[in-house]
Amino acid sequence: MEAGGLADSLLSGACVLFTLGMFSTGLSDLKHMRMTRSVDSVQFLPFLTTDVNNLSWLSYGALKGNWTLIVVNAVGAVLQTLYILVYLHYCHRKRAVLLQTTTLLGVLVLGFAYFWLLVPDPEMRLQHLGLFCSVFTISMYLSPLADLAKVIRTKSTQRLSFSLTIATLLTSASWTLYGFRLKDPYIVVPNLPGILTSFIRFWLFWKYSPGVRQELSASTNLREFT
Numbered sequence: 020m021e022a023g024g025l026a027d028s029l030l031s032g033a034c035v036l037f038t039l040g041m042f043s044t045g046l047s048d049l050k051h052m053r054m055t056r057s058v059d060s061v062q063f064l065p066f067l068t069t070d071v072n073n074l075s076w077l078s079y080g081a082l083k084g085n086w087t088l089i090v091v092n093a094v095g096a097v098l099q100t101l102y103i104l105v106y107l108h109y110c111h112r113k114r115a116v117l118l119q120t121t122t123l124l125g126v127l128v129l130g131f132a133y134f135w136l137l138v139p140d141p142e143m144r145l146q147h148l149g150l151f152c153s154v155f156t157i158s159m160y161l162s163p164l165a166d167l168a169k170v171i172r173t174k175s176t177q178r179l180s181f182s183l184t185i186a187t188l189l190t191s192a193s194w195t196l197y198g199f200r201l202k203d204p205y206i207v208v209p210n211l212p213g214i215l216t217s218f219i220r221f222w223l224f225w226k227y228s229p230g231v232r233q234e235l236s237a238s239t240n241l242r243e244f245t
Contacts (some may be wrong), residue, residue: 027200031087043096045102052079058110066106067120067211068159070099073126075152078131079205082145082228085130087197121203156209160191160216167219179220188217 048061073096080088107116109188130151138144155181170176 021195030193030197030200033086034190034197035091037189038091039094039187041183042098043185044180044186045098048100049105052105052109056109058064058069058106061106063103063106063116064119065164066099066102067123068155068162070096070103071123072152072155072159073099073149074127075155078134079145082141082148085201113154113245114198146205149203151199153205153209154244157212164216165218165221170175170223170227175228179223181228182223184217184220184224187213191217 045066052058052061072094075097076088077092080086080092103120107113110116134144134148134151140145141155166179170179191210194210195207195214196210198204
């Protein structure tokens with residue numbers, strides 16, 4: 020196998036591995052809902068927006084003929100749909116949840132109708148769909164900024180997940196490199212905010228979470244000693 024083909028395969032595998040790892044962090048919420056038979060402390064909107072994001076990128080991958088995008092987002096859409104169904108089963112405000120789901124899925128259907136019916140040229144359709152996916156992904160990565168501001172005000176990282184931060188950084192970095200290999204700006208650009216917000220979260224953990232700060236300091240001292 021040529022070096023270029025090997026690099027593409029490794030980057031593709033990294034994208035699949037890290038992204039599915041990030042999606043699987045929702046399994047802890049799934050376990051919590053089943054054990055407590057409630058949705059207390061579990062947010063519904065991230066499940067819904069991630070599901071819509073997966074379906075959008077799945078369409079982009081199918082149109083582009085890229086199996087890495089297809090596999091990752093097909094599995095992601097199945098997982099997010101499972102989380103949504105479990106949340107709907109245990110929540111008491113089913114009407115509000117159904118309204119949010121119907122509204123966002125309605126927007127997605129209208130978008131697909133526009134792309135497939137009103138944009139006949141395949142290349143132009145790919146560009147429009149890629150732009151839509153990019154904007155939606157960027158909005159997802161930037162939406163937690165309000166939580167980050169609250170972390171600074173309260174000086175507490177209780178609202179943040181350290182494991183999810185690591186998964187987000189690895190996922191965003193791998194997709195950015197993969198996008199560079201494909202020369203696809205619609206993959207590169209939306210993942211840059213993921214890298215930025217991950218480093219902001221790491222800084223907040225270091226500043227406001229003594230346990231994480233001690234672990235980071237210990238690992239640094241160990242590297243210096245060795």
